[in-house]
Amino acid sequence: GESVGLHLPTLSVQEGDNSIINCAYSNSASDYFIWYKQESGKGPQFIIDIRSNMDKRQGQRVTVLLNKTVKHLSLQIAATQPGDSAVYFCAENSRSGGYQKVTFGTGTKLQVIP
Amino acid sequence: EAQVTQNPRYLITVTGKKLTVTCSQNMNHEYMSWYRQDPGLGLRQIYYSMNVEVTDKGDVPEGYKVSRKEKRNFPLILESPSPNQTSLYFCASRRTDSYEQYFGPGTRLTVT
Numbered sequence: 001g002e003s004v005g006l007h008l009p010t011l012s013v014q015e016g017d018n019s020i021i022n023c024a025y026s027n028s029a030s031d032y033f034i035w036y037k038q039e040s041g042k043g044p045q046f047i048i049d050i051r052s053n054m055d056k057r058q059g060q061r062v063t064v065l066l067n068k069t070v071k072h073l074s075l076q077i078a079a080t081q082p083g084d085s086a087v088y089f090c091a092e093n094s095r096s097g098g099y100q101k102v103t104f105g106t107g108t109k110l111q112v113i114p
Numbered sequence: 115e116a117q118v119t120q121n122p123r124y125l126i127t128v129t130g131k132k133l134t135v136t137c138s139q140n141m142n143h144e145y146m147s148w149y150r151q152d153p154g155l156g157l158r159q160i161y162y163s164m165n166v167e168v169t170d171k172g173d174v175p176e177g178y179k180v181s182r183k184e185k186r187n188f189p190l191i192l193e194s195p196s197p198n199q200t201s202l203y204f205c206a207s208r209r210t211d212s213y214e215q216y217f218g219p220g221t222r223l224t225v226t
Contacts, residue, residue: 044215104157
């Protein structure tokens, strides 16, 4: 697989436990925040997004929490499974005069221990 | 099948030899984007396009060009590649009213 996991913070979780992956963002004007999952050798895959005027959003087995006061985003994965092992990226979308830019975080590697 | 395709998947080239990486999507998405991924740096946006003939720079546009003459295609052009452009490149697309980007499989470029 590709060596995108080098120098990444790693979270090791026992199968069946809950995982919490954290992300700090920089732009207080960002209007959307998105979480992606990247498996080895593949492109990132969308998991869930949250609008900046929300503080929580739930999906299937995932919850994203947004704390704008401290510019912090977290992804919670319930009942973590081996298939959840991957690198997880947060991303922020910012707008400027009709254009939109996306800035990604550096990623966290999730290792699920069977 | 809805997908984003990139070609080539792997490319080894020499400094200064112009190259183009193609990207095509079949979902009629307005927004397309190019990223490069380097160890420890995550994905960094190179260029993006809001629609046909509308493009703008991302965070690391130096040394790259793009064009968007058709909605489905968004090629990335390296006029004079240099070794610091050795990287893994991803193309992505999405609808304007959604933040769910669909990524291609990646292009591994090595410039010697």
